[in-house]
Amino acid sequence: MKRIFTIFMTMVMLLGMTQVAMAAEKNPDAFQAAVDVLKSDQKVEETEALPKVDPTEYIPVLMYHHFAVRDMGFGDGITTMQSELEEQIRYFKEQGYTIISMEELDQILTKKEQEKDTDGDIGLDMKVKYLCITMDDGYYSNYDLAYPVFQKYNVPATIFVVTDYITNQIGLKKFTWSNASEMINNSKVGIYNHTSNHVPAGKTTTEEFVAAALAGEEALEANLPTRRTSVRALAYPNGQNTPELQQALLDEGFSLLFTIDPGVINRSTSRGAIPRIMVSSGMTGADIVARIEQTAARTMGS
Ligand SMILES: [Zn+2]
Helix, strand or coil, X not given: CHHHHHHHHHHHHHHHHHHHHHHHHHCHHXXXXXXXXXXXXXXXXXXXXXXXXXXXXXXXXXXXXXXXCCXXXXXXXXXXXXXXXXXXXXXXXXXXXXXXXXXXXXXXHHHHHHCCCCCCCCCCCCCCEEEEEEEEECEHHHHHHHHHHHHHHCCCEEEEECHHHHHHCCCCCECCHHHHHHHHHHCCEEEEECCCCCCCHHHCCHHHHHHHHHHHHHHHHHHCCCCCCCCEXXXXXXXXXXXXXHHHHHHCCEEXXXXXXXXXXXXXXXXXXXXXXXXXXXXXXXXXXXXXXXXXXXXXXX
């Protein structure tokens, strides 16, 4: 039985990789996102009987990419339908999750850092179930399809944009600075930094990466005058980072730095490498909560 399950999971993974390769071929711009999917889907292992971790002890950060109006057929792994997003948000609310912004996340972590850990465990001991929603790259569908849902349910969400891509409309259609302003002014959507050029850490020096991060920060300030935030949050392109880069960015005042490694925020999470949980095509709210719980058990369970 175990063997059959392993074979089944291998087939699922191979199928996933073929789809991702096909999607990437059709659209090179989707490749980065496709790599993310592969990376997180490869972590799907046999379901171990890990003890459930109390959801008030950690904060999951979800990562979305594209949205679409209707089912694209077989599913490309990274596109969420608008109706699915709506069902998911409604489910998170029903399940008692408080969805939080970057400012709120920063405040919660600061408070926890100031409090002494009395019980010595790695939990955050917050009494509340928090959840963060993030999207990478600034695709037009974030504005066109996801923003109306966030607005309708009045929930915060964070979009990490590549500032040069917004200014020059590079690659797959991105929303404009004017769209971004509209989201900031009329909803709890926040616009944050995915560097100015999307050059991953593995393809540049620490100095050049920090310069691109600071250029991204400047572009956000210049193009979004109504944006009021004291928090410097950034998602690493392709998730790539090094301990040296983490420190260099923390030294520049960045306080929330996101990877694409699966995991949840707990007391031992570094602000320089915050893990995220991938939302794949076709997931229901219940599927996502199951993935969150499984990831928490792996991250924190002993
Ligand atoms: Zn990206």
